[in-house]
Amino acid sequence: MNLILLGPPGAGKGTQAEQISAKYGIVQLSTGEMLRAAVKAGSEVGLKAKAIIESGGLVSDETVVGIISERIDQPDCAKGFILDGFPRTLPQAAALETLLGSKGKTLDAVIEIKVDDEALVERITGRFSCAKCGAGYHDKYKTPSKEGVCDKCGSTEFSRRADDNEETVRNRLMAYYRETAPLIGYYFAKDRLKSVDGMADIDDVKRQINAILG
Ligand code: AP5
Numbered sequence: 001m002n003l004i005l006l007g008p009p010g011a012g013k014g015t016q017a018e019q020i021s022a023k024y025g026i027v028q029l030s031t032g033e034m035l036r037a038a039v040k041a042g043s044e045v046g047l048k049a050k051a052i053i054e055s056g057g058l059v060s061d062e063t064v065v066g067i068i069s070e071r072i073d074q075p076d077c078a079k080g081f082i083l084d085g086f087p088r089t090l091p092q093a094a095a096l097e098t099l100l101g102s103k104g105k106t107l108d109a110v111i112e113i114k115v116d117d118e119a120l121v122e123r124i125t126g127r128f129s130c131a132k133c134g135a136g137y138h139d140k141y142k143t144p145s146k147e148g149v150c151d152k153c154g155s156t157e158f159s160r161r162a163d164d165n166e167e168t169v170r171n172r173l174m175a176y177y178r179e180t181a182p183l184i185g186y187y188f189a190k191d192r193l194k195s196v197d198g199m200a201d202i203d204d205v206k207r208q209i210n211a212i213l214g
Pocket residue numbers: 007008009010011012013014015016030031032033035052053054056057058059060061064084085086087088092123124126127128136137138139141142172198199200201202205
């Protein structure tokens with residue numbers, strides 16, 4: 001099963017990709033995570049991407065298409081994958097179609113997570129994650145069961161993303177409406193689009209998605 005999760009920054013794509021990956025045994029491919037790893041590693045891609053990510057802009061289509069093209073050839077993607085944060089522009093969507101066609105793969109669904117704009121800023125500025133295993137949390141909506149201790153790995157170290165501040169979030173939203181929102185119409189016209197109410201709580205969104213995936 002090959003899926004795309006579509007939605008604005010903070011909609012809950014990463015949160016839901018994590019649960020879909022666990023339930024269906026398919027790989028989560030987050031271009032945001034891959035780019036942050038490249039920044040951390042100081043690779044050529046990372047050096048180019050750092051300032052763009054921190055300002056809330058979009059990294060070049062060529063760079064992210066190259067990353068995804070290599071990644072979906074890895075053996076762990078054979079059973080399927082969830083694209084989280086890719087494609088983000090119409091040229092990326094067209095490149096993905098060509099890529100999948102050339103590898104004999106198909107797209108099973110595009111799930112749009114719909115969330116009101118005002119909620120996005122609150123979700124992003126309250127987000128943090130475990131510095132050791134990457135498990136995601138929120139100050140208000142998803143706190144660890146035991147304060148200060150990661151539910152998954154027991155670590156007590158947490159971190160916040162450099163681009164999770166109010167000013168950058170607004171730039172990210174601007175990039176979303178300019179470049180990514182047209183993909184909703186694109187996939188609707190291709191009869192691939194399913195939408196869920198992302199304003200519901202995390203478990204409810206999970207139920208809506210699982211009902212679509214069967
Ligand atoms: P990326 O990492 O993809 O960031 P994003 O799209 O801005 O998405 P987020 O990770 O911020 O949000 P999310 O939807 O995953 O929400 P989450 O589940 O964490 O990209 C970062 C940057 O990399 C981009 O700005 C760009 O520069 C670059 N980039 C990446 N891909 C690119 C591409 N293809 N092309 C070009 N550039 C690219 O949830 C948010 C918070 O809300 C969490 O704390 C969570 O606990 C909470 N939450 C989740 N669901 C709910 C709910 N239902 N109710 C209440 N709280 C909830």
